[in-house]
Amino acid sequence: MNSVTVFFQTTGEIIKLLMESIFWCKEALGNREKIFKQVVEIGNRTLPVAALISLFIGGVLALQSGPTLAQFGIEENIGGIVGLSFVKELGPVMASVLVAGRVGSAMAAELGSMSVYQEIDALKTMDINPIRFLVMPRFIACIISLPLLVIYMDVIGWFGGALVSSVNPDIHVPFSVYYRNLSELVDFSDVLNGLVKATIFGIIISIVSCYVGLKTRGGPREIGTSVTKAVVLSFILILVFDYFITRLLILLNLD
Amino acid sequence: MSARTDIVDEEGSDTKSSFKRNTPVAIKITKLDKSFRGNQVLRNLNMDVKPGETLVVIGKTGSGKSVLLRHIIGLEKPDSGEILINGMDVEDPEVRKKHRFAMVFQSSALFNSITVAENISLYLREHRVFQDENGIRQIVSNTLSIVGLEGKEDIMPSELSGGMKKRVAIARALAMNPDLILIDEPTSELDPMMARTIGDAILNLRKHVEVTQIVVTHDIDLAHYIADRIAVLDEGRIIEVGTPKEIDRSTNPIVRNFITTQFEREEGGTRL
Structure with missing residues (x-):
């Protein structure tokens, strides 16, 4: 098969997996324990790192833009700049990259290992649909977890920006001024904008990682290859979709 | 010979089962x-x-x-x-x-993240064969005793030898009453x-x-x-x-x- 055929075949199979996952969402209530377990797993894997990186990204944003704003005497706008950057772009993208790297890779490795060691075949022989049993709980867990993680990262990132803005002598904007400006410039539609992105990125990460895992054939080496493939493909799709979602939101006057 | 009685004794039990x-x-x-x-x-x-x-x-x-x-x-x-x-x-x-139909794979294909008992009872739980835990526990216990692995319910597959894994896989197949x-x-x-x-x-x-x-x-x-x-x-x-x-x-x-x-x-x- 040439690469064009492979591209269309892969795209078709990913869309089919997405549709089947959506179809099996009707069984979500009966599988709530599995979904909850996956949400906890995502939280365990991401919350500490997410706190650390968002604190420093918020700090860097303030550090980079604060002194320049101060030169023009408009440093009190730093809260709005950090706030908007985080809710609309950095929060959803950084959270998704983190989840793809830490959770998507684990999903691809787990499902890849199950494929290689015939556990997926064992499920089929027991008349247990692997998409309902394995993919749907991860799909729903990602859709629930990513927006929550984005809110968590937004709050910590804002705080990181506030901390640097107040401590750094070149900026010197107190917490109260920073947060007042932030609340004036960031409104609910901006937050919603980031959450829409996060939800779509959650769908991408879960479906791509599960697809790559389920398609794994061979042995341990192929499991490693699948993990790399899932993470790289997720990163690319997150960034590509980020552009198109932003464009669409601007067109719909939601940005 | 009754095919069911040795796997789970339904007589005297109020466990409701959809097993044919x-x-x-x-x-x-x-x-x-x-x-x-x-x-x-x-x-x-x-x-x-x-x-x-x-x-x-x-x-x-x-x-x-x-x-x-x-x-x-x-x-x-x-x-x-x-x-x-x-x-x-x-x-x-x-x-x-x-x-x-049940199949015992060459690699045993046990699910490594769940216990022996959970492996054996997976079919029963997913297909909601029993309405309470007693029926499931009884089948797990009986199938393990048929393959000579009494009392191994709570062990993880990674703790089993190759032969024991095969026997758990046979017990898992048997639990489906195939x-x-x-x-x-x-x-x-x-x-x-x-x-x-x-x-x-x-x-x-x-x-x-x-x-x-x-x-x-x-x-x-x-x-x-x-x-x-x-x-x-x-x-x-x-x-x-x-x-x-x-x-x-x-x-x-x-x-x-x-x-x-x-x-x-x-x-x-x-x-x-």
Whole structure:
């Protein structure tokens, strides 16, 4: 098969997996324990790192833009700049990259290992649909977890920006001024904008990682290859979709 | 013999179960062909399996034994030919509604993230066979005792030896109360003592359930130990079928060669 055929075949199979996952969402209530377990797993894997990186990204944003704003005497706008950057772009993208790297890779490795060691075949022989049993709980867990993680990262990132803005002598904007400006410039539609992105990125990460895992054939080496493939493909799709979602939101006057 | 009573004693129990009594199935395979990327694995294969019998398919590595099993359970689709289960095509959805099939994989294929008990009860839970935990616990306990692993419910698969994993996989298959059990290379990578234990576990199934069993192996010793009939597979074709004694008396040079080579290896001390 040439690469064009492979591209269309892969795209078709990913869309089919997405549709089947959506179809099996009707069984979500009966599988709530599995979904909850996956949400906890995502939280365990991401919350500490997410706190650390968002604190420093918020700090860097303030550090980079604060002194320049101060030169023009408009440093009190730093809260709005950090706030908007985080809710609309950095929060959803950084959270998704983190989840793809830490959770998507684990999903691809787990499902890849199950494929290689015939556990997926064992499920089929027991008349247990692997998409309902394995993919749907991860799909729903990602859709629930990513927006929550984005809110968590937004709050910590804002705080990181506030901390640097107040401590750094070149900026010197107190917490109260920073947060007042932030609340004036960031409104609910901006937050919603980031959450829409996060939800779509959650769908991408879960479906791509599960697809790559389920398609794994061979042995341990192929499991490693699948993990790399899932993470790289997720990163690319997150960034590509980020552009198109932003464009669409601007067109719909939601940005 | 009641096929159900030894797996779970429903009498005196208020456990409600949607389990049907199992009925051993007859299988008829006609002109089965399968190739992978131009490599023909099964060639015009014909085979009959009688209800309730244990048919052992023997053949050297790469002769197509596992591929044959994967076709019977529906994990592979043939290029041509048909597989009939009690007269119905294996791909007919009605087959799965009327009959339960279980397979024991060569790698055991236990789920490593859950305990032995959870592995065995997975089918029962996912298909909501029982409405309470008592019925599930009873089946887990009874199937583990059939394969000689009493009290191992809470152990993780990673803590089990290769032979124990195989026996848990057999218990998991048995917990489905199947009409057909397919067992792929049950004694591969096991020492002779453990191979005999697995053989005993397979024989023990017959005392507890009326079920059709197809076992594929390259271990002629195991085949003689457990088989009602033996089918010899070579280059994707069944070349001889008969009782163990008939196979021993076969004049087919390929069968003779296979048996002789196996016994020579056993005399060399590599097997039982």
